[in-house]
Amino acid sequence: MTEINQEISKLCKEFTSLSEKDVKLIVEKSKSLQMIADLAQGNIFIDCVTHDLETAIVVAEAVPTTVPSLYRYRVVGKKILSTYEPGVFKAYRTGIPVLMNRALTHEGLHVCQNVTPIKNDQGLTIALLILETDITQLVEQEQELALLSETTAEFGRTWDIVLKEQMIPDYLEEALILLGEDGTIQYANSFAIGLIKEHSPIQPKKLTNQNILAVLPFIDQTDFSHRGITQREVRSMDRVFILRSICLLNKKADSKRMLLYIRDISDLxxxxxxxxxxxxxxxxxxxxxxxxxxxxxxxxxxxxxxxxxxxxxxxxxxxxxxxxxxxxxxxxxxxxxxxxxxxxxxxxxxxxxxxxxxxxxxxxxxxxxxxxxxxxxxxxxxxxxxxxxxxxxxxxxxxxxxxxxxxxxxxxxxxxxxxxxxxxxxxxxxxxxxxxxxxxxxxxxxxxxxxxxxxxxxxxxxxxxxxxxx
CATH class of the missing domain: 3.30.565.10 (Histidine kinase-like ATPase, C-terminal domain)
Structure with a gap:
């Protein structure tokens, strides 16, 4: 048995009530951690809930070799409390993955946390596979966007400039689509128009006031019915896209518009x-x-x-x-x-x-x-x-x-x-x-x-x- 396997077995035996069969399953899952960490470009951990059910302990980890680690020191053996990691304990209690959960590390970094339950052959959750990726830069961009859209007038002037200076968004190799609150298209740059033409027979001159659901089949109503920022990966026509949906609120008028950002990541x-x-x-x-x-x-x-x-x-x-x-x-x-x-x-x-x-x-x-x-x-x-x-x-x-x-x-x-x-x-x-x-x-x-x-x-x-x- 390797040192890592011995360490997992020792921590599970000391702090949890898991059976030897469950511990062996966790050890087997840990063998894939390094490959997952390198491909996902994030830190990955296996946590097990301890005897008191309100504390979990890190029994295995992998640090990516493709990007800098989120943590300066090794965290195996460290305990976490349910009050600080609600997403982890939610996945444990429900047995359902918790995805795109945001958290703040003790070193001050913003991370996106995806938690997947590890279940035994009886369907019981015995551990949690946690992937954390750095989103500090994204959070900073969101804060900048919030400042830009602080008032309706400021937002209106900024967007009017973008619409008038058509060459600015058209130089982007990503699709930008501005939607009304009901999902109707108010603006689309040239890349977005080309993407719509690939998926819909509707001509570009008829795009204004068309509902986005009618021209892009991979868009869902939930993409423009929220009041925040979402991101998901979608597949369409043998291609893979990152779809970001940003809610632009007008607090004074109690209305909103949605900005869709679609990037083709098929090559990646x-x-x-x-x-x-x-x-x-x-x-x-x-x-x-x-x-x-x-x-x-x-x-x-x-x-x-x-x-x-x-x-x-x-x-x-x-x-x-x-x-x-x-x-x-x-x-x-x-x-x-x-x-x-x-x-x-x-x-x-x-x-x-x-x-x-x-x-x-x-x-x-x-x-x-x-x-x-x-x-x-x-x-x-x-x-x-x-x-x-x-x-x-x-x-x-x-x-x-x-x-x-x-x-x-x-x-x-x-x-x-x-x-x-x-x-x-x-x-x-x-x-x-x-x-x-x-x-x-x-x-x-x-x-x-x-x-x-x-x-x-x-x-x-x-x-x-x-x-x-x-």
């Missing part, structure tokens, strides 16, 4: 679909690379079992370890589909799944990993770093514990400003000054550090311990 949705396909292809490529590397490793092991000269066995094992290090990176990439790798996970795979002790078979060596924070690297750097870790551990095993029955190797991995430091420290017998010049593994480390990672590498001797940094 096509690119999103292509992105999803590409991600699947990339995951499959990494999966096949991993399988091919494992096949090569299996062939080497088969050859070793059939018999190789004693002096070459260690060379075979070193080659196997190098192949396994690269395979570990592609294994993680094949499951995530994102070209970023968590190095903690990679180093743990390297140290737990490989044989580093054929050099001193009578010596029991413990390998420890010390990290201050999770560090992610792109795939090419992750492969180079995985090979460096493998070579340095093999070097420790080969030279540090001669004549010893026990030993320790500690791997330090941390950020130092804009740099990343890797240290492999053993408590062995010290450094042979000739190793750096003659050992193939050290040459590999030097080349990978200098040419692939643009870093530096050095030996340090400290109280009989060999410490390697890059």
């Amino acid at each position: 949705r096509d690119k999103e679909r292509q992105l999803m396909v590409n991600q699947v292809v990339i995951k499959e490529i990494h999966h096949r690379v991993k399988n091919n590397l494992q096949t090569v490793a299996s062939l080497l092991r088969m050859q070793m079992r059939r018999g190789v000269p004693e002096e070459t066995k260690l060379l075979y094992q070193e080659s196997l370890n190098r192949i396994a290090s690269i395979a570990a990176v592609h294994d993680v990439l094949s499951s995530s589909g994102i070209e970023k790798v968590n190095m903690d996970e990679i180093i743990k795979k390297i140290t737990s799944g490989q044989a580093f002790n054929p050099y001193q078979p009578n010596c029991s060596v413990a390998i420890h990993l010390c990290t201050e924070e999770e560090i992610e690297l792109d795939s090419s750097k992750a492969v180079s770093l995985a090979l460096i870790v493998t070579e340095l551990i093999q070097n420790c095993m080969k030279h540090a514990f001669i004549g010893r029955s026990t030993g320790n190797v500690t791997i330090h991995f941390k950020r130092n400003g804009e740099l990343i430091e890797l240290g492999v420290i053993d408590d062995g017998n010290g450094i042979d000054p000739n190793i750096e010049k003659n050992h193939l593994g050290i040459e590999i480390v030097k080349n990978l550090t200098s040419y692939d990672l643009n870093g530096t590498f050095e030996f340090l001797l400290e109280g009989g311990k060999g410490q390697r940094h890059w």
